[in-house]
Amino acid sequence: MAFDPSQLPSLLNPEQLRAATHTGGPLLVLAGAGSGKTRVITYRIANLVLAHGVEPWRILAVTFTNKAAGEMRERLERLLGPSAGEAWISTFHATGARILRRDGEIIGLPRSFVIYDEADQLAEMKRVMKAAGVDPKLVDPRKVLHRIDDAKNHGRTPDDLAKRPGWDELSRVTPDLYRRYQKALAGAGAADFGDLLSRLVELFEKAPDVLQKYRARFQHVLVDEFQDTNQVQYRLLKMLAGDGRGLCVVGDDDQAIYRWRGADVSNLLTFPDDFPGAEVVKLERNYRSSQVILDAAHAVIRQNRNRMDKRLWTDSSGGAPLELFVARDERSEAERVADMVRASLQRGVDPLEIAVFYRTNAQSRVLEEAFRFGRIPYVIVRGRSFYERAEVKDLAAYLRLALNPLSNADALRVINKPARGIGDTTVGRVEAAAAAWGVSIVDACRQGPQVPGLAAAAQRKVQAFAQLVDRLARLAGSEASAGEVAEAALRESGMEEAFLADGTDESMDRLDNVRELVGAAREWDESWEPSPDPEEAATPLAAFLEQIALLGDADEKTAGPKVALMTLHASKGLEFEEVFLTGMEETVFPHVRSIREAEGGDDGVGDPEGLAEERRLCYVGFTRAKRRLVLSLANCRALFGELKFNEPSRFLGDVPRELFGAATSLPAPRASAGVHVIYDQYPEAEADIDLGDEDGFEDRYTIDYSFDQRPAPQPARPAVRAPARAGPPRSAQATRLAANGDFVAGTPVRHAMYGVGMVEEIEGDRASVRFPKVGVKRILTRFLEAV
DNA sequence: TGAGCGTCAATTAGC
DNA sequence: TTGACGCTCA
Numbered sequence: 001m002a003f004d005p006s007q008l009p010s011l012l013n014p015e016q017l018r019a020a021t022h023t024g025g026p027l028l029v030l031a032g033a034g035s036g037k038t039r040v041i042t043y044r045i046a047n048l049v050l051a052h053g054v055e056p057w058r059i060l061a062v063t064f065t066n067k068a069a070g071e072m073r074e075r076l077e078r079l080l081g082p083s084a085g086e087a088w089i090s091t092f093h094a095t096g097a098r099i100l101r102r103d104g105e106i107i108g109l110p111r112s113f114v115i116y117d118e119a120d121q122l123a124e125m126k127r128v129m130k131a132a133g134v135d136p137k138l139v140d141p142r143k144v145l146h147r148i149d150d151a152k153n154h155g156r157t158p159d160d161l162a163k164r165p166g167w168d169e170l171s172r173v174t175p176d177l178y179r180r181y182q183k184a185l186a187g188a189g190a191a192d193f194g195d196l197l198s199r200l201v202e203l204f205e206k207a208p209d210v211l212q213k214y215r216a217r218f219q220h221v222l223v224d225e226f227q228d229t230n231q232v233q234y235r236l237l238k239m240l241a242g243d244g245r246g247l248c249v250v251g252d253d254d255q256a257i258y259r260w261r262g263a264d265v266s267n268l269l270t271f272p273d274d275f276p277g278a279e280v281v282k283l284e285r286n287y288r289s290s291q292v293i294l295d296a297a298h299a300v301i302r303q304n305r306n307r308m309d310k311r312l313w314t315d316s317s318g319g320a321p322l323e324l325f326v327a328r329d330e331r332s333e334a335e336r337v338a339d340m341v342r343a344s345l346q347r348g349v350d351p352l353e354i355a356v357f358y359r360t361n362a363q364s365r366v367l368e369e370a371f372r373f374g375r376i377p378y379v380i381v382r383g384r385s386f387y388e389r390a391e392v393k394d395l396a397a398y399l400r401l402a403l404n405p406l407s408n409a410d411a412l413r414v415i416n417k418p419a420r421g422i423g424d425t426t427v428g429r430v431e432a433a434a435a436a437w438g439v440s441i442v443d444a445c446r447q448g449p450q451v452p453g454l455a456a457a458a459q460r461k462v463q464a465f466a467q468l469v470d471r472l473a474r475l476a477g478s479e480a481s482a483g484e485v486a487e488a489a490l491r492e493s494g495m496e497e498a499f500l501a502d503g504t505d506e507s508m509d510r511l512d513n514v515r516e517l518v519g520a521a522r523e524w525d526e527s528w529e530p531s532p533d534p535e536e537a538a539t540p541l542a543a544f545l546e547q548i549a550l551l552g553d554a555d556e557k558t559a560g561p562k563v564a565l566m567t568l569h570a571s572k573g574l575e576f577e578e579v580f581l582t583g584m585e586e587t588v589f590p591h592v593r594s595i596r597e598a599e600g601g602d603d604g605v606g607d608p609e610g611l612a613e614e615r616r617l618c619y620v621g622f623t624r625a626k627r628r629l630v631l632s633l634a635n636c637r638a639l640f641g642e643l644k645f646n647e648p649s650r651f652l653g654d655v656p657r658e659l660f661g662a663a664t665s666l667p668a669p670r671a672s673a674g675v676h677v678i679y680d681q682y683p684e685a686e687a688d689i690d691l692g693d694e695d696g697f698e699d700r701y702t703i704d705y706s707f708d709q710r711p712a713p714q715p716a717r718p719a720v721r722a723p724a725r726a727g728p729p730r731s732a733q734a735t736r737l738a739a740n741g742d743f744v745a746g747t748p749v750r751h752a753m754y755g756v757g758m759v760e761e762i763e764g765d766r767a768s769v770r771f772p773k774v775g776v777k778r779i780l781t782r783f784l785e786a787v
Numbered sequence: 788t789g790a791g792c793g794t795c796a797a798t799t800a801g802c
Numbered sequence: 803t804t805g806a807c808g809c810t811c812a
Contacts, residue, residue: 064802093801193801196802228801257799258801260798260800261801362797419788419789423788551802567800570799570800591799594798617799640797641804
């Protein structure tokens with residue numbers, strides 16, 4: 001083996017070494033950004049195995065994302081070789097699913113249970129509400145689900161909720177809906193993501209012998225990103241870790257940015273109290289960023305109360321100063337960023353080493369436009385996309401049905417996909433019958449003629465659907481591969497035919513997508529091996545579906561190196577040579593909501609935690625940068641179609657002026673925010689604005705814009721801006737037609753959905769417009785724009 | 788059954 | 803401004 005534990009002292013700094021080699025008691029590793037955390041965890045595991053003789057299968061390492069789990073597994077394989085595969089290295093949810101598949105039958109979860117995603121949950125909740133007679137207009141089903149999820153995160157049952165009734169409608173109905181929802185899931189042999197954890201707690205409580213089995217097995221439990229754990233997760237850890245002898249948690253309270261999703265930093269802050277005698281190791285040496293960047297990050301984060309005292313340092317001193325610019329508006333900001341990025345690329349910086357961050361997804365639009373216009377290859381980094389596409393989910397639903405025909409969410413999803421004449425009325429009758437008989441949707445379909453109210457044609461159609469599911473189930477049961485079942489589903493469901501028959505570009509894209517899923521299933525079959533563990537008697541199809549449910553989008557095949565655009569949240573855990581952090585404005589970042597929360601309502605009682613979390617988010621953003629950090633803001637910004645003038649972000653005011661470099665002169669700070677703003681580093685006074693003419697060429701205007709004037713309350717704005725304000729490329733902001741008399745046959749127009757077409761005829765307030773892809777449509781003229 | 792249109796709301800997003 | 807969703811008419 002390549003790795004020899006005796007080399008550890010030369011591979012790790014003293015603190016890292018202590019964290020990697022400490023044994024015999026609970027351990028909390030406070031790992032600052034870029035302090036070599038993953039390295040410590042992997043060496044720790046390797047050391048346990050090689051120096052202490054711990055068998056790999058006795059080790060459980062949990063992370064929050066599949067990516068983190070994958071990286072850890074990969075690194076460990078390099079140190080330990082194939083035996084690393086025996087360790088359980090996975091996400092909390094995957095761990096939960098794995099244990100529930102083995103032992104969940106004790107609490108009524110079939111081995112073949114399906115995992116409902118958000119869309120499935122929402123659909124199920126809507127049905128539950130309908131059955132319970134709760135008006136979805138009065139009570140938002142999403143909010144109910146959120147309450148339920150929150151309850152699960154805190155380990156609360158419907159009864160617990162019922163004991164503390166609220167005064168509003170939502171609180172009143174939630175306990176009952178929660179109970180009914182769980183019942184519906186049970187009937188469908190399904191679990192949602194929250195259940196993967198909360199039902200595991202339930203299992204451990206109801207079957208102590210099962211808990212004992214796992215507790216005895218896992219001598220060592222390691223947890224990454226511990227500051228992101230919620231209460232159930234911590235509870236599970238405590239259950240599994242017993243006295244905590246073999247428990248090692250790694251985290252950074254300064255990077256806790258998921259409170260809104262149930263995470264509870266106090267898990268980390270109180271760890272030493274929960275496990276008296278716990279060893280605490282701080283990793284403060286940073287191997288990523290320049291000292292300038294670390295100083296800036298520290299200046300921001302030190303304003304927070306209730307944090308573990310620590311400060312990152314690096315021995316590579318200095319570094320380039322921070323950069324800051326104020327743009328006229330968000331378009332100009334985006335263009336400037338694009339220009340700077342282009343300059344970096346021309347200087348030879350690797351596109352993969354450049355990232356642009358923003359607080360909210362909505363901000364990405366202008367940036368995308370600027371990058372597209374500037375021909376800069378970019379990629380929006382976001383979670384899952386492929387498996388979220390409707391057609392992909394449809395085919396996946398057929399696969400899940402093949403394995404678990406009880407799954408009503410899947411049955412209802414595809415009962416009429418492709419359209420096979422089973423309309424809402426028929427579905428409603430089938431649903432009612434299924435509910436009355438206490439059977440699944442597919443079962444009810446099978447009994448076609450027995451379903452009250454069904455016409456003969458409808459009876460035949462639903463029976464045909466049941467037969468389709470039966471056929472697929474038989475195929476899946478006969479140990480067919482995932483690929484074979486997927487192919488059969490695509491063909492026999494009629495999806496393939498329907499896409500081909502439609503023949504539009506869109507349908508062909510969709511067909512490509514579902515075929516890609518079939519391809520993924522085939523690949524899966526080839527690489528799949530049955531687990532040596534007899535408790536895990538999975539088929540390739542079952543394992544494939546598990547991977548889809550838990551892994552989300554596995555394809556990272558972004559062709560070619562591209563600059564990454566992402567939200568600050570998405571940036572956590574990543575690092576780049578050059579980071580552009582945009583929208584450094586009050587109400588954008590920190591977000592309005594957190595500001596309002598902190599200010600409090602009429603009673604004046606505010607909650608500053610949201611703001612503290614925004615501050616941590618800023619810290620996370622800063623510490624992603626290795627060498628260069630560029631901050632930007634816009635003097636005004638179009639938000640929901642309205643112009644807003646925002647103050648510079650308070651976070652800018654926390655950064656010492658000298659970190660921005662001496663070459664730049666500063667205007668007087670804005671009194672209220674006390675922010676240092678460099679206006680002349682990128683002289684926006686010479687701004688180029690494109691107004692774009694019909695001929696597609698841009699006219700360039702130079703405007704005189706003084707930033708030194710405080711824009712509040714009603715700032716004077718350059719006259720030239722008004723007509724062109726905040727415009728995306730000309731085409732999209734074309735003048736809206738006021739009346740139908742404004743154009744005649746032969747006028748080119750644009751429609752939001754169909755794109756550009758030609759007016760053929762006008763009748764009253766409608767126009768017949770011929771579009772290249774969809775032919776002639778009659779459309780109200782107010783939905784048309786002149787081109 | 789679905790395209791077309793009105794209405795309403797509006798962080799962040801992992802599994 | 804964009805988007806998601808639900809109602810309604812052909």
